[in-house]
Amino acid sequence: MRIVCPFCGERELGEFTYLGDAKPVRPATGAAEDEVYDYVYLRDNIAGVMSENWYHGGGCRAWLKVTRNTLTHEISAVEPALGAGAAKVDA
Amino acid sequence: MKYSIFSLARAALSGHKTWQRTWRDATPKDRYDVVIVGGGGHGLATAWFLASEYGIRNVAVLEKGWIGSGNAGRNTTIIRSNYGLPGNTGFYELSMKLWERMEQDLNYNSMVSQRGVINLYHSDAQRDAYARRGNTMRINGIDAELLDLAAVKKMMPFLNFDNARFPVQGGLLQRRGGTARHDAVVWGYAHAASGLGVDIIQNCEVTGFVRDANGKVTGVETSRGRIGAGRVGMAVAGSSSRVADMAGLRLPIESHVLQAFVSEAIKPLIPNVMTFGAGHFYVSQSDKGGLVFGGDIDGYNSYAQRGNLPVMEDVCEGGMALMPMIGRVRLLRQWGGIMDMSMDGSPIIDKTPVDGLYLNAGWCYGGFKATPGSGFVFAHLLARDTPHEEAARFRLDRFRTGAMIDEKGQGAQPNLH
Ligand SMILES: Cc1cc2nc3c(=O)[nH]c(=O)nc-3n(C[C@H](O)[C@H](O)[C@H](O)COP(=O)(O)OP(=O)(O)OC[C@H]3O[C@@H](n4cnc5c(N)ncnc54)[C@H](O)[C@@H]3O)c2cc1C
Ligand SMILES: [Zn+2]
Numbered sequence: 001m002r003i004v005c006p007f008c009g010e011r012e013l014g015e016f017t018y019l020g021d022a023k024p025v026r027p028a029t030g031a032a033e034d035e036v037y038d039y040v041y042l043r044d045n046i047a048g049v050m051s052e053n054w055y056h057g058g059g060c061r062a063w064l065k066v067t068r069n070t071l072t073h074e075i076s077a078v079e080p081a082l083g084a085g086a087a088k089v090d091a
Numbered sequence: 092m093k094y095s096i097f098s099l100a101r102a103a104l105s106g107h108k109t110w111q112r113t114w115r116d117a118t119p120k121d122r123y124d125v126v127i128v129g130g131g132g133h134g135l136a137t138a139w140f141l142a143s144e145y146g147i148r149n150v151a152v153l154e155k156g157w158i159g160s161g162n163a164g165r166n167t168t169i170i171r172s173n174y175g176l177p178g179n180t181g182f183y184e185l186s187m188k189l190w191e192r193m194e195q196d197l198n199y200n201s202m203v204s205q206r207g208v209i210n211l212y213h214s215d216a217q218r219d220a221y222a223r224r225g226n227t228m229r230i231n232g233i234d235a236e237l238l239d240l241a242a243v244k245k246m247m248p249f250l251n252f253d254n255a256r257f258p259v260q261g262g263l264l265q266r267r268g269g270t271a272r273h274d275a276v277v278w279g280y281a282h283a284a285s286g287l288g289v290d291i292i293q294n295c296e297v298t299g300f301v302r303d304a305n306g307k308v309t310g311v312e313t314s315r316g317r318i319g320a321g322r323v324g325m326a327v328a329g330s331s332s333r334v335a336d337m338a339g340l341r342l343p344i345e346s347h348v349l350q351a352f353v354s355e356a357i358k359p360l361i362p363n364v365m366t367f368g369a370g371h372f373y374v375s376q377s378d379k380g381g382l383v384f385g386g387d388i389d390g391y392n393s394y395a396q397r398g399n400l401p402v403m404e405d406v407c408e409g410g411m412a413l414m415p416m417i418g419r420v421r422l423l424r425q426w427g428g429i430m431d432m433s434m435d436g437s438p439i440i441d442k443t444p445v446d447g448l449y450l451n452a453g454w455c456y457g458g459f460k461a462t463p464g465s466g467f468v469f470a471h472l473l474a475r476d477t478p479h480e481e482a483a484r485f486r487l488d489r490f491r492t493g494a495m496i497d498e499k500g501q502g503a504q505p506n507l508h
Contacts, residue, residue, distance in 0.1 A: 001399045014401035018391040018506055020345070040503050041343040041434050041490040045332035047394045070346070070392045073399070 001073045006080060007060040015058025022051045022065050022081065047071055053081055094198055113199075113278060114285035119292050122319030123151045125473050126311055127326060128297045128334060130154025131163040132273070132459065133451055134326040135280035135291070136466020137473070139197070142287035144467065145474035150289045153313060155296035159277035162328045162458070165428035167351050167385050169364050169375065170460040171208040171268030172233055175224040178484030178496045179437065180231050185481045186464025187233075187267060193463060199279030201271050202378070207363035208268030211243070211413075213257040217368055221263035228265070236264045249360065251415050257369030259413075270364060270375055276462060300338050300448065308338065308447035324449045324473050326465075329394070329429030331452035338445045342452065343434040343490045345505045347388045348427040349456045350398035352406065354420045356380030365413075372409025381423060384410060388432070388456060390506045398427040430456050432505030437496035440469055441478065441487040449473055450487060455508055 004010045021043060027035040044050075047070060054064045065081035068074065092098070092111045102109050125141055127134045130152045141147045154160075170190055172183035189196075190203050212218045218237075225235035239261045244252065252259055281291050292315070301310035301317060310319040327334050329346045356379050366373040374384035386406035389398050403425065411418055433439060433453030438461065443450050451469045454461060468479035478485075489495050490503075501507040 012401070013399055014404070020506065021392070037491050042341045043332070043343070043345050044341065045345050045392065047333055047346075050392060052392070071394045073393065073395050 001075070003054065003064070003066060003075060004078055005056050005059055005062070005064060006078055007062055008056065011056070011059055015056060016064075017055040017057050019053035019055060019063075021046075022053045049076070094200070114281040114291055117151070117290035117292050119151065119153075119295065119313070119315055119318050120290065122310070123290070124149040124321045125324060126150075126318060126320035126322075127152045127324045128311065129161070129325065129327040129330075130158035130291065130293065131161045131326060131328055132159070132276050132280065132462035133163075133328070133454075133465045133469070134324075135277060135284060136462050137324060137326060137451070137469045138289045138291075138466075139280045139284040139287070140467045140470035141474060142284055142289055143196075145470055147474055148288040150284075151318065152284070152289065152291050153295045153297055153311070153318070154291070154293050155314070157293050158281055158291060159274055162428040162430060163277050163462075164274055165351065165426060166273055166456075166459040167373065167375070167383050168270040168273045168459065169208065169268070169373065170203070170271055171265055171364075172460070173208065173210070173224065173228060173235065173263065173265045173268065174498060175227045176496050176498050179498055180227060180233070182464055182468070182481045182485075183460065184231065184233050185467065186461050189463030189467060190271060190460075191267075193271075193276075193279070197279040197283040199275065199282050201275040201279045203269070203271045204378075205267050205269040206375075207264055207266045208366075209238070209243070209246070209262040209264045209363055210366045211259050211262045211368050213260055213369040215260075218260060225263050234265055234267050236266070238262045238264055246362065247365065249416065250413055254412055257412065268364065273459060280466070297334060298337070300445075306446060308445055320447075322447055322449060322473055324451060324469060326451040326469065328452075328454065328458070329431055331431045331450070335443070335450070335452075338443070338448055340443055340445065342439075344431045344453055345392055346394055346429050347390065347432045347506060348393040348395060348398050349385065349388045349430055350402055350406070350425060350427045351383065351385045352403070352422060353377070353424045354382040354384075354417070355423050357382070357420060367409050367413045370405070370409035370412065372406055372413065374410065382417065382420065388430070388506065389427075394429055396427050396429055398425070430454065430458075432508055434490055434503045434505055435495040435497040436499050436501060436505075436508030438465070438485050439487050440465065440472060440482045440485040442472070442476075443487065455505075
């Protein structure tokens with residue numbers, strides 16, 4: 001599996017770190033317990049096309065949103081993931 | 092059929108051409124008291140204990156492929172009970188004790204080999220953590236020995252002790268740990284369960300659940316038709332989220348790939364199971380002589396049952412750091428298996444919020460050693476409708492209540508467990 005970084009071009013997988021499903025949105029401060037539990041622990045765990053956050057630590061250090069098929073490892077899109085890294089830093 | 096020295100002699104005299112099939116390949120009946128989804132080690136062990144221990148014999152195991160085609164046949168065969176947290180310690184020791192009598196119980200040679208499991212340590216902090224874990228084990232009546240450098244050198248003189256970056260300082264040894272022949276474990280449970288009347292049904296994929304007006308599960312839809320069930324137990328390893336989804340459940344689980352590797356056969360070298368604590372590398376030698384080894388999961392969601400090269404490179408580097416002489420040994424085979432990675436790295440054995448549906452999941456990459464214990468406690472849950480005391484902490488709601496069993500201390504990051 002290789003990822004085509006929009007900033008660096010095609011690079012080998014070892015340069016990237018995986019953060020997980022890009023879909024869940026961090027609940028606002030003071031959100032109900034159920035919402036927080038859902039966000040932290042429950043997963044769709046999609047078998048098929050999934051959009052996910054990857055970090056290009058071995059290259060431009062940008063956060064990327066990668067659209068990938070979890071059944072085949074086929075990658076159909078890579079774009080900058082605005083805010084994905086910020087969410088991690090805020091935590 | 093029963094195996095004995097006499098059956099062996101009889102078959103030998105006729106050139107080993109008279110062996111019978113060891114279990115029946117059944118066709119589905121309309122209804123069973125208990126239907127188990129998943130014909131891996133856990134599903135088959137559950138069926139065997141339901142029949143042998145809890146007297147429930149009208150049981151079917153439904154497997155979408157062939158039995159043992161999942162992780163049961165893909166793992167690196169390590170068994171041990173060196174866990175330190177309440178919940179895990181007792182459970183894995185229960186399982187270890189069942190391994191020790193498995194061959195007698197099942198009348199099948201599953202080649203359980205208690206050759207010892209040693210976890211090497213490379214720093215003072217790691218030594219202290221292992222000392223503490225070993226003490227916890229001993230307090231609970233489980234064998235553990237903390238070895239210093241001299242003792243490790245005596246046991247495994249071939250290790251690279253001059254490695255400047257991660258010098259080996261010692262290890263935590265569990266002598267009762269070891270390996271078992273994974274396919275034979277599956278066949279043994281199938282043989283014994285089938286002998287007590289359990290139906291093992293292959294090429295039978297569960298595609299949905301049958302629910303009554305109150306939402307209770309009363310059966311399953313399969314690729315071979317509808318099958319009624321008093322209770323349904325799921326033991327589908329890496330497919331838990333997909334099967335649970337058919338009942339409208341979302342789980343605290345992600346599916347990830349773990350790879351395993353086997354080298355060409357060499358003369359006896361590694362006397363035990365050994366883990367390199369500085370990287371993540373573990374190795375043992377099969378009875379045929381191949382080195383069987385593995386390391387970390389690939390670390391991203393996958394259902395592809397195959398891995399990628401960076402982890403292969405990382406695993407081989409771990410092996411080379413520990414035993415540089417294996418650099419001349421050729422890699423023979425590599426494969427991947429899909430596992431449930433739970434959010435705290437520990438299993439879930441519980442009733443689900445859906446009446447009639449029971450869950451056995453989240454084994455991460457350590458569930459082979461759990462096979463007999465998991466079958467025993469899951470059978471208890473299905474038969475009695477209450478958790479077995481040794482599995483009482485493997486609750487599905489522990490993430491909500493905060494009662495997690497986080498042996499590796501990695502939090503809710505399944506790709507790190
Ligand atoms: C490479 C690798 C190395 C490992 N090494 C070790 C080790 O050394 N020690 C250790 O303790 N653990 C190890 N494990 C983990 C261990 O193999 C698993 O945790 C354990 O085997 C899971 O339980 P199981 O055997 O029942 O699962 P499986 O054998 O995967 O059984 C689940 C079955 O369910 C079936 N199924 C799925 N969906 C459906 C459906 N809809 N209908 C019908 N059937 C279905 C599958 O086909 C499969 O056969 C390793 C795993 C891997 C992948
Ligand atoms: Zn980049």
